[in-house]
Amino acid sequence: MKCPICKHGETRPGVATVTLERGGAAVIFRQVPALICDNCGETYHEDDVTRELLEQAEQAVSEGVEVDVRRFRKVA
Template identity: 35%
Template structure:
């Protein structure tokens, strides 16, 4: 059973998606549609372990492309 209260503001958390951004200085990696739990009150976001592992893999792959801005859709990447 999951705790649905935000530990910061005691607001309600809900499952949603967010845009995850990694700024590497020379390039920026943007992952859209990243699954996250988001507080509807203060907007704090939580990403679970499985998702962050997938994110790490996506970011590592994006780094090798070495583009200034790389925009990736989480859903498209995770099925690949």
């Protein structure tokens, strides 16, 4: 797909690092499936990946995590 941000690049499948912060907590996910623009580097995630990221981050914050780095795992 044509990148909606830069309007020049095409997105390609790859993996990205995503950092989510809330209330003083930071959860960093590595190896997150994404579509990445080959021109500007902007990343896009499928709805199910986004939903899973938010659920895992919410769980980490509710467990009292302040900083957490983890490899993304999609729950079946």
